Amino acid sequence: MKLEILVIGLHHSTAPVEVRERITFPGDQEGAITRLIAAVPAVEEAMILSTCNRAEVIVVTEQPESAAEDIIRTVGRIHDLDHEAFRDFLYVRQGIDAVHHVFRVTSSLDSMVVGEPQILGQVKEGYRRATNVNATGPILNRLMHRAFFTAKRVRTETGVGLSAVSVAYVAVELAKKILGDLKDKTVLLIGAGEMAELAARHLRTQAGKPIIVVNRTYENACALAGHLRGRAVPMEELDDGLVVADVVITSTGSCEPLIHASDLKGVMRRRRFRPIFLIDIAIPRDVEPAANEIDGVYLYNIDDLQAVVQENVGERQQEAIRGEAIVEEEARKFVEWTRTLESAPTIIALKKKLEAIRETELARLNGKLSTLSPAQRETVEIITRSIINKIAHDPIAFLKKAGSRSRRNVYLDVAQRLFGLDGLTPDSGTEEKESDQK
Amino acid sequence: MDLFFFKMAVALYLVASVAYLVFLLRSSATSAPVAFWCSVLGFTAHTLSIMHRAIFSKFFPLATAFDALSFFAWLIIGLFLVMRYRDPSPIFGSIATPLASVLMLYGSTLSYQIREPLVPILKSWWLPIHVSLALAGNGIFALIAVGGLMYMIQERLIKTKKIGRYHRLLPSLETLDSINRRGLPLGFFFLTLGIISGALWAGSAWGFYWSWDPKETWSLITWFVYAAIIHQRLALGWRGKRAAVLAILGFVLVIFTFIGVSALLGGHHAFSGTSPFVRIRGL
Numbered sequence: 001m002k003l004e005i006l007v008i009g010l011h012h013s014t015a016p017v018e019v020r021e022r023i024t025f026p027g028d029q030e031g032a033i034t035r036l037i038a039a040v041p042a043v044e045e046a047m048i049l050s051t052c053n054r055a056e057v058i059v060v061t062e063q064p065e066s067a068a069e070d071i072i073r074t075v076g077r078i079h080d081l082d083h084e085a086f087r088d089f090l091y092v093r094q095g096i097d098a099v100h101h102v103f104r105v106t107s108s109l110d111s112m113v114v115g116e117p118q119i120l121g122q123v124k125e126g127y128r129r130a131t132n133v134n135a136t137g138p139i140l141n142r143l144m145h146r147a148f149f150t151a152k153r154v155r156t157e158t159g160v161g162l163s164a165v166s167v168a169y170v171a172v173e174l175a176k177k178i179l180g181d182l183k184d185k186t187v188l189l190i191g192a193g194e195m196a197e198l199a200a201r202h203l204r205t206q207a208g209k210p211i212i213v214v215n216r217t218y219e220n221a222c223a224l225a226g227h228l229r230g231r232a233v234p235m236e237e238l239d240d241g242l243v244v245a246d247v248v249i250t251s252t253g254s255c256e257p258l259i260h261a262s263d264l265k266g267v268m269r270r271r272r273f274r275p276i277f278l279i280d281i282a283i284p285r286d287v288e289p290a291a292n293e294i295d296g297v298y299l300y301n302i303d304d305l306q307a308v309v310q311e312n313v314g315e316r317q318q319e320a321i322r323g324e325a326i327v328e329e330e331a332r333k334f335v336e337w338t339r340t341l342e343s344a345p346t347i348i349a350l351k352k353k354l355e356a357i358r359e360t361e362l363a364r365l366n367g368k369l370s371t372l373s374p375a376q377r378e379t380v381e382i383i384t385r386s387i388i389n390k391i392a393h394d395p396i397a398f399l400k401k402a403g404s405r406s407r408r409n410v411y412l413d414v415a416q417r418l419f420g421l422d423g424l425t426p427d428s429g430t431e432e433k434e435s436d437q438k
Numbered sequence: 439m440d441l442f443f444f445k446m447a448v449a450l451y452l453v454a455s456v457a458y459l460v461f462l463l464r465s466s467a468t469s470a471p472v473a474f475w476c477s478v479l480g481f482t483a484h485t486l487s488i489m490h491r492a493i494f495s496k497f498f499p500l501a502t503a504f505d506a507l508s509f510f511a512w513l514i515i516g517l518f519l520v521m522r523y524r525d526p527s528p529i530f531g532s533i534a535t536p537l538a539s540v541l542m543l544y545g546s547t548l549s550y551q552i553r554e555p556l557v558p559i560l561k562s563w564w565l566p567i568h569v570s571l572a573l574a575g576n577g578i579f580a581l582i583a584v585g586g587l588m589y590m591i592q593e594r595l596i597k598t599k600k601i602g603r604y605h606r607l608l609p610s611l612e613t614l615d616s617i618n619r620r621g622l623p624l625g626f627f628f629l630t631l632g633i634i635s636g637a638l639w640a641g642s643a644w645g646f647y648w649s650w651d652p653k654e655t656w657s658l659i660t661w662f663v664y665a666a667i668i669h670q671r672l673a674l675g676w677r678g679k680r681a682a683v684l685a686i687l688g689f690v691l692v693i694f695t696f697i698g699v700s701a702l703l704g705g706h707h708a709f710s711g712t713s714p715f716v717r718i719r720g721l
Contacts, residue, residue: 157468162606170601177605178596180612272675275611296678298596308601315602 003044003139003338003345004064007098008071008090009056012112015089023055023079023086031129033078038135040074042067044348045137047130047144049105051122053112058102060139064094099143100331106147107154108161109323115160115316120151137351138344143334150330154323162319163312167195167305168202170312171279175203175247178277178298182206188245190214190238191252192224195281195302199249200228212241216252242267242276249279250286261290268296279305343399346412349421350395354388395419441550443487444508448546450480451515451539458532462607470528477535481515488512498566506569507545511538513577521581521617527609533584564639571635575628576692578621579664583689585617586682593679611678618681622671626664633657656695663688 010020025033025048037057038046045060057075061067072090076083093101104110106123127144130136136144155161164170172182179185186209189200200211211230214237215221221232233241242248242259252258259278268276273296280287281302292299362369362384369380399415415421457473488509491499499505518534592608595601608614636654641647648654667684670676676684 159603174596174601177592177610178612180610180616273677275678292597295680300599304599307599311602 003060003062004094005098005102005139005143006059006061006064006067006071007056007093007101008059008068008075009049009054010086010089010091011055011110012053014091015086019086019089020053020055022081023075025050025055025078028129031133031135034126034130034135035133036074036078037071038130038133040067040070042070045130045140046135047126047140049123049126051119054105056105058098058140058143060137068092096331096335099334100327102143103147103150103327103331103334104324107151107323107327109154109320109327113165114320115162115165117161120148123147137348139338142337146330146334150327153326153330157326158319158322160316160319160323163315165309165312165316167281167302167309168199170305170308171199171249171300172202172206174298174300174308175277176206178275179246182247183208185209185246186212186244187230188212188214188241188248189224189228189230190241190248190250190258190286191216191254191282192220193251193281196249196251197224197228199279199281203247203249204228207247212245214238214241216254239263239267243270245276246274247277247279249281251282252286254282254286255284257288258286259288259291261288261294264291264294264297268294271296281305343412346415346421347396347399350415350419351392353419353421354392358384358388441487441546443483443490444542444546447480447484447487448539448542450476450483451511451535451542454480454531455536455539458528458535461528462532473528473531473535474522477515477531478519480535481512481519484508484512484515497561498563500565500569502548502550504545504548504550506573507541507548509570510573510577511541511545513573514538514541514580517577517581525609525613527607529588529607529609530584537580562639562643564635564642568632568635568639571628572632575625575632576696578625578628579685579689579692582618582621582625582685585614585621586685589614589618589682590679590686593682615677615681618685619671619677622664622668622685626661626668629657629661629664633661652699653695656691656699660688660691660695663691 010023012020027033028048028050034046034048037043037048037059040046040059042061042063043059044062047058049056049058057071059067059071072083072087075081076086101110106120108115108117108119111119123144127136127140130140164173175182175185182203183206185207187200187203187207189196189211192215204211211225211228213221213225213228213230213232214235215224215232216235218232218234221234224230225232238258242264250258264276275296275298278287278291278297278299279301280299283302285301287299287301289299289301291297362380369377372380395415399411454473454476457469457476461469461473488499488505491505491508495501495505500509514534515538518530521530588608589611592605592611592614595605595608596611633654636657637647640649667681667688670684671681
């Protein structure tokens with residue numbers, strides 16, 4: 001039998017939020033749920049990927065059909081759900097499609113915001129849990145390492161994650177392109193409002209100096225300044241604030257422009273022409289549009305920033321097409337690798353056999369061990385597991401690096417006979433050898 | 439073997455230029471590092487080439503226009519490599535490598551044979567001192583002008599809200615302005631020393647320090663213009679776009695003094711050249 005990679009999952013475009021929010025694999029922090037999936041019959045290796053808009057089970061199995069069915073039922077049991085309730089929203093992929101899918105997801109090409117960087121960390125986290133409970137094996141390990149490698153290639157070889165795709169982030173990037181390093185720069189916030197505060201907070205993480213807050217009512221300014229750990233300045237001293245600040249965010253409810261181009265000319269002289277970046281997110285606008293014509297003044301309103309975001313989103317989609325080509329290439333390479341891998345099933349069988357011996361021996365001595373405390377029992381578990389791991393270590397290491405193809409097949413054959421690994425009969429071994437020689 | 443290292447350097451610079459061009463036109467991830475390492479290798483070969491020429495001519499290799507051009511190209515690439523250490527954007531390389539390639543290709547069309555016997559005045563140690571100081575000044579002014587040009591482009595892109603790939607590729611306005619701020623005094627310093635060393639050389643060779651030769655006159659004009667530019671910057675706080683425009687205009691004058699004067703006006707800087715307008719000061 002051939003080992004297949006199988007992916008079962010749902011995400012934002014296949015399932016509505018009512019379904020997504022119910023399938024979250026709770027309690028998997030230490031991999032306990034991953035262990036349940038790995039315990040499904042016919043499943044050799046397993047891991048779970050769970051994010052706010054995606055839930056996926058990735059397994060290695062010899063019987064994809066029956067394993068898929070069992071996994072769906074198990075997932076239903078884990079969440080106390082009838083599996084019929086979510087079955088229609090699931091996608092099931094296997095073989096190269098599954099590999100392709102995993103690589104796309106890890107490279108952030110399948111994300112809601114293409115190119116967002118969190119997904120890689122989330123995949124790594126899911127993989128870490130699975131390795132913690134020994135749910136992964138040679139194939140998943142390799143798959144994940146190739147997935148991380150592919151993600152890195154997509155990130156460095158395409159511009160998929162380069163451009164900012166949120167207004168606040170665009171504002172920070174622009175500020176850097178105008179002012180360079182923001183460490184010694186000052187942010188001035190005029191007025192209040194959710195988006196203004198968000199942008200100010202974003203900038204604050206980069207800008208070193210405390211934020212200056214100006215508001216029509218001085219008390220509000222003080223409150224907000226306390227909030228943002230900045231200082232408040234009364235409205236009458238706005239011009240002084242403009243002389244000091246490097247980035248200005250305005251968001252007042254004023255019907256008349258608050259900052260006139262003619263005022264800014266005077267301010268620029270007082271600033272000794274140091275450049276200033278004005279972000280006007282008020283509607284109606286707080287800064288006279290003509291201010292952008294002044295040398296050293298860079299004025300962006302909310303529409304300008306949104307237009308940049310739009311353009312960047314479009315650009316990311318263009319870059320994603322190049323990312324797809326990389327994923328295609330890497331998926332093909334991975335599948336080629338699985339074809340050359342005959343030692344993996346042998347290693348799995350060997351590990352399984354040793355684990356089975358360990359478990360039967362422990363079960364046989366169950367009566368004598370019943371006096372042990374849970375902690376002591378745990379220790380016995382650990383000791384026995386570490387003994388079989390140590391025994392298996394050298395033969396496995398040997399099988400993994402065993403030289404040329406023909407020689408490796410001989411070693412695999414010998415290993416299977418030596419350890420009496422049923423399921424991989426000598427006949428099937430010789431069959432493989434013959435097909436290899438062809 | 440004659441020009442082996444020189445040819446190798448030119449070839450590597452050309453490969454780097456093409457790789458940088460590929461990088462600019464299509465954002466290929468591999469081409470920028472390839473271009474950079476080709477520049478580094480090219481620079482190494484170039485250094486060996488200059489050393490080889492020094493051994494060959496048994497003197498600081500600046501006696502022919504070929505050598506002066508090669509040395510100037512070497513300075514430009516050297517400046518770029520130093521700059522890259524500060525700002526890893528590939529944009530400087532995509533200007534420096536083609537520039538160096540063109541200078542060297544042009545130089546290779548000129549004769550590199552050293553006329554024997556060498557004009558006695560060229561055997562003076564003032565030659566390397568004077569020429570390298572003058573060329574270093576020119577190189578820095580070139581860098582400032584390129585920075586100014588990039589500043590104008592980047593400033594235009596930001597003002598007109600064209601925030602795309604080229605905007606991201608170009609360094610920040612602050613970085614570009616700091617090239618101007620730091621480069622101006624440095625270039626001016628070298629220009630001043632270049633003029634003084636030239637005068638001292640003339641004094642020791644001919645007995646008079648200053649003869650209002652066209653090159654001397656135009657160098658002095660250049661010196662006053664840059665002094666004025668520095669004044670605007672330091673005393674009046676001119677920066678950003680204005681400083682960028684001045685840097686570009688100043689460099690036009692430098693080019694004229696460097697190339698135009700000898701070609702059009704002659705004078706005693708025009709005594710060792712092998713091409714109608716290539717003289718001792720390089721071009």
